[in-house]
Amino acid sequence: MKKVAEMPESGIPTENPSIRIKIIKYYMIYYHISASKTIEVLTVWDSRRNPTRFKL
Numbered sequence: 001m002k003k004v005a006e007m008p009e010s011g012i013p014t015e016n017p018s019i020r021i022k023i024i025k026y027y028m029i030y031y032h033i034s035a036s037k038t039i040e041v042l043t044v045w046d047s048r049r050n051p052t053r054f055k056l
Contacts, residue, residue, distance in 0.1 A: 008033050023047075 003010060004022050011020030011031065019042065022029045030042040 004029075004031065004039060008037065008039055 008020070008031075011022045013020055014030075018033050020031055020033065022031065026047050028045045028047050030045070032040045032042055034040065
């Protein structure tokens, strides 16, 4: 997550321009970038789980 703190725009963009995804091993970390460049982790998803159960 240090890279996200240094370069918040480096994550994979989603349909919402202020939400990005960082993939670390089996985990997808969804985070929000505020207007003041504050990073807020929304959820951590284990990508080995059933994707139909995922709700952001």
